[in-house]
Amino acid sequence: MNKDLLINSSGVVLNILEKILDTNIEIKGIENIPKNNPRIFVANHFTRIEALIVPYALYELTNKKVGVIADDSLFNTYFGDFLKDLGAMPISAPFRNNIMLSDLMTGDKDWMIFPEANMVKAKDISKEGNHFCVKIDGTCQVVHTGSAFFALYSQLLRNDYFNDKIKDLRKFKRKYFLDESKNISNDETMIVPINISYSKLRTGKNFLLDMVPRFMDKIGKHFLEELEIESNIVLNSKIIIQILKPLNTQDLLVDLYKKEPNHNKIINKYRYELTHQFMDRIYKSLTISFDHIFTLLIFLYPKKSINKNHFKRMIYLLWNEIKHNCLNYDKDLEHNIINLIAYEEFEPFEDILKIAIKDNILYEDKLNYFIDKSTLLNTHTHHTIRLNNILRVILNEVLIIDRLNIIAKDLVLKDKKQINTQLLKLLEKNDKDEFENDYNKYRDYENIKPKITGQSRYYNHTNSNICIITVHGFSSSPQEVEQMSEYLHSKGVNVYSPRLKGHGTVPEDLKERSWKEWYFSLSRAIVIATLKYKKIYVVGFSTGGLLALLSTKKTYIEFAGIICINAALHLNDIRVKTLIPALSFWNDILNAVHANEYTKKYIDNKAENPDINYDKFYVESIKQLSDLMSKTRKILSDIQSPILIIQAKDDPVVNPTSAYEIFDKIKSKEKELVILERKNHVIIKGDDTKELYDEIFKFIQRHKIKAKDD
Template sequence: MKKKDLLINTNGYILSLLEKILDANVQIKGIENIPKNNPRIFVANHFTRTEAMLVPYTMYNLTGKKVGVIADDSLFKTYFGDFLSNLGAMKKSDPLRNNHIIGDLVTSCKDWMVFPEGRMVKAKDIEKIGKHFCVKIDGTCQRIYTGASYFALLSQALRQDYFNHKIKNFKKFQRKYFINDCSEINENDTMIVPINISYSKIRNGRNFLIDMVEKLIDNIGKNFKEELEIETNIVLNSKIIIQVLEPISTKQLLQAYQNEPNHSKTISAIRYETTHNFMNTIYQSLTINFDHIFILVLFLYPKKRINIKVFKRLIYLVINKLRNRNYFLDDDIDKDLIYLISYEKYEQYEEVLKIAIDDDILYDANDEYIINKQKLLASYTHHTIRIKNILKVILNEVLVNEKVVKITKDYVENSEDKINKKIVKLLIKQQKDSYLKSYMKFKEFADVKNIDIGENKYLDLETSDTCIITVHGFSSSPKEVEQLSIYLHSNGFAVYSPRLDGHGTSPEDLKNKKWEDWYKSVSQTITIASIKYKKVFIIGFSTGGLLSLLSANKIYHEFTAIVCINAALNLKDIRVKTLLPAVSFWNEIVKLFNSNEYSKDYIENNSENPKVNYDKFYVDSIKQLSILMDKTRQKLINVTQPCLIIQAKDDPIVNASSAYEIFEKISSKDKELVITEDNKHIIINTDGKEELFEIILKFIKKNLYPQFLH
């Protein structure tokens, strides 16, 4: 109902469209910081025209109270003029605007929104002169306006005068501040509510909305066209994050001056400091996204050339450091972040990288980038910088946050060797922390494994330049591949055995995990191994075999070869092929009758190795395994590395057709297929395992020392 009331007497089509767009793209945080019963004046940074509508509209929907805003006169000549008027906006040129604002704050009839920067800061170029901030417009520094502090402080001073019976002519007071007879003076103090408005991501370029407007409007001016391009791209492609910060009580600000009879003198004494403090809070509360760290690392890097791997690892380190501090981070900043450093295409990185290369800020030179800081720092006019150099705008925004700059600078000044060591240490810690967190969560469960079962294993060997990664199977743990790992380690290789996320603790830990979570566990270990060793082999058992084959998508020169053992591409297990669909069907039936207590979301597992494997499979987990099978099958053609495929002829779990399908579909020129006479699934732990281990060792040596094997 509130939205409907707000849109009365407006162009319905335009505002209906606007409503859908804003609701789809706005993320509001810190709602608990909005005072409930106080008069409120919201203060925020200013980057787009949309904000003059966006923030008041959003606050109205949260509080039910209209929010006035001072808007440029030109906005009232557009389709949005009626919308702004209904919100309670006033023209910048209105001679009585200040009196209206103070009256609204005294009575709390309406909240207000003020942008102390005074105008859109398109370059986001903020400078601190002494204690106070200024915004740079075309090279000219303009101090932040203190009007918001003035309105807030004066409204509170007048309120205190009213309740202290110091207003001698109340009728005159009412007329001056447009206070109606029915309006009561709100006894609660005026609160200044700082807001940071951040965008993830800011992009330029044409889109269908620009094409549509150009067809409807002739002779679009350059300035309007620039704003149209940026703001339509924000609406279509960006996430708009409104971070509501801790409110400031004007009553407390005035407390030290309660005996001062002259309001003008009091307010003059504190308005500048008040404005500086809340603007500092706003600037330091930027919601940091991936683009910020990408461009900040480039800017602060002390050399002209940067190794691509080192660049990615620096970004990873900085983001992880910020994650563990009290910074406002975009929810997507570390989504799938391990892919950034584990030799695959990472969408957020590729997107901003393209901008940097297109704008000649970066040049690709094989395994390095050449940084053109002159291009990055190139200045353009107020109305062209967002089109000509969007990464400079993003850089300017984050440079105001001194703490983030300091953290990033500390990292970029490290040597390549030190950066690599920090990455290894961090990834190992992340793996250990992840396991400990899972174990502690399920340690009281009756079916939880012993704590040593699920630990990630790192068998380093300083005399070796080769690391072999052994990956366990579904519902198991690194303990499953321990005997193979020890054998390989005793033959002169470092061996790492990662715990796949959700494994090695309790079946409930695996219940809500995705196949991507398992793949990320392997990706972490691959990254560690590739940094510490010159050659990397991946040996995967069962589901680990699928993950090993899928890892062939990673492009890094250390990747030497793959071994997959009983890779679970096609299952023979009757429970999965027949019982699982039946369980799923039964669960759907009981849900129809609201009888969830009769549903069953798992099937029993009689494992060959009950000390290591889970005793039940959750239906959701097996569905993820099924998805992994399909994903691996689609990617088999990408496998080009030497590959050894081992399959037990009478495996009770995995159909032997899996091995033949893998052998036929991979693109490896050097590939071997070995079929054993075993009738067990976990052949790496059977009595005949020594022969199997020797086959694997021979394959490894052949790919390490081909000159000695014929």
């Protein structure tokens, strides 16, 4: 953070300013900022801190101060000096308009204006004819056109100057403070729209809220409301500043300027149209967050109650449609959103759900959420809605995005079967497309595996509601579990062998992946299976066994059990236990001194099945495997699912103590440990597999019968 603009005030104020300016900010569309033109930025307005954060962020990008008009009261606080140093002016400043026009003509300083004028606390925006209307306590306030006026007028004055239409040049320069050091720019004034979005809006007490009263006198209740919202934004939210494509004022004026000498007539002709144009861009460029999706679906859902899984699946589908339709959305959702539908805790969902329940908008029982739509739609007042009904504020923000509402309305009218069918089709397509994209990326590599090796495999049996998911090991592919899968399918059950991301192509593909992406692949497979079948088993081999163990944290009630075979909790390979950490440390040192050419990238692998497995392990890949092993060890004591543990007695890859540790630490009431007299690691294929396959099928049969009895 640039400290030059920070005031030398009390330590408390300095700390608060640093906290504000170090807020989690994501800036998108930087390429849309014109490089040399005088610029006037226009943005939506929700909080006071926007007058600090956004100009400061722009200053950091352009190294040019960005003036902003702020309420006089802000200059009477300890932040006043900082605002002035940043380039802000109070509303009552003398010659304010002339100073702004001077800056826009010369380009010495940029300006930022909030056309909504007031903070739009409810975010209640509607379109009234050719104007946008801000609703405050039922009163419609048309969005101001002042920013369009300044942009157009500065360009008209520039045109007059360069076309020798200024009658009294001396008076003109005096009026607009144009001394010898200031030259009017040849480049036209550009309007740069900005959308300011928030990843989540929350309320509640925090240390910043407690600190402010110590150095500010006579804080009114409205200002306290603002402090609560804005301090929580500073501490807990992400502010997304979306810089949009600029509008060129000269393009608007070029024809009319030649015909019409009256500035007021020209400006009045375009100011409303121009304001509507950039405000439409601003409102429709909202960065859609998880909270928006959640709240919009509650609002549009036509019934009073909704099944929990049905609701989550609709959210997932709407998020996917938002991506498909190229609407702006918060990219943080990409990371773990599969957990939303994969029977695991998804933090953004749990977080907004707590707010909805606390505010009595949702009530829940074991299977359903009950919606109180009248509470959701309560507008309260301009100064209380953010504290009393933040979900209504979030809802208002997306109601103006027509395309999003059309998509959401279509989704909420679909029944459970239609939603499940749509989700299944999407996930199966994603699985197929993901492999196609990965394979095509590396198709020119000499060591790429045959395409059939890496494709996910389905073995359907029409008379069975059971699905066994067979998961391959590290650096391998679904072909590794093919023989076992075919055997299980021959016993009259469905089998699905998913490809773990990074596998079945080339070692370089695996190098780019994390263990969380492997787990994502399994999670998607589990959702696909649960959408088609009633009972699910996961059979994981080696690294697949670790992923199977992790999958027991899923809360799907029909999750019948897992079988882990030679689960790679501890490895025998001395290279992994000692060499890889040493290599990693050595590589870090070499990278730090920019000696990258000497780093060791991989170790060779002599696989049992070189036609399936990769012939080398990248250091990054081994690190991910190590992390997965560590993660699995930590959750063993939480496992309560029925489990069969199978281990080769003399496994040369996985240390057999892994099986004993798993058996001892898990809390499952139904757990079995089978040690097979085998000297190889890949015991799931080849000639000597009957005993292994029989043990797997006996376990499944026992729990299949038990499930019927229950």
